[in-house]
Amino acid sequence: MRKIGLSILTFLWASQVAAAPNVILVMADDMGYAQTSYYNHPVLKTPNLDDMAKSGLRMDRFYTGAPQCSTTRATVITGRTNDRTGVF
Incomplete structure (x- = not known):
């Protein structure tokens, strides 16, 4: 009986871990905040970033x-x- 209870608890814990959201952080060098098309930049077109920003x-x-x-x-x-990262 203990093995069944432990199996159920393990399954419930694993299902909670799998439900965690995905995080994507995009960092670009030398890019200002308004250099995307969702900020209405007149020249730059960023359709993939626009879709990510919408959703x-x-x-x-x-x-x-x-x-x-x-x-x-x-x-x-x-x-x-x-100053504490060790990267200079």
């Missing part, structure tokens, strides 16, 4: 951790401040 979450106030791209990526990945 997901847009981070309109996402600030960099440092002036270099490698340090900024390290702050996002580790959650540490730029």
Whole structure:
């Protein structure tokens, strides 16, 4: 009986883990916030980013951790401040 109960609990736990949402974070070098077509840029066309913005979450106030791209990526990945990542 214990094995059946443990199997049911394991199955329920696994189904909860599988229901977690997917997260996609797009970071581009030298790209300003308004350089997308969903911000009505007159020249640049970004249809894939437009579709993602329509069906997901847009981070309109996402600030960099440092002036270099490698340090900024390290702050996002580790959650540490730029002076504690070890990337310079």
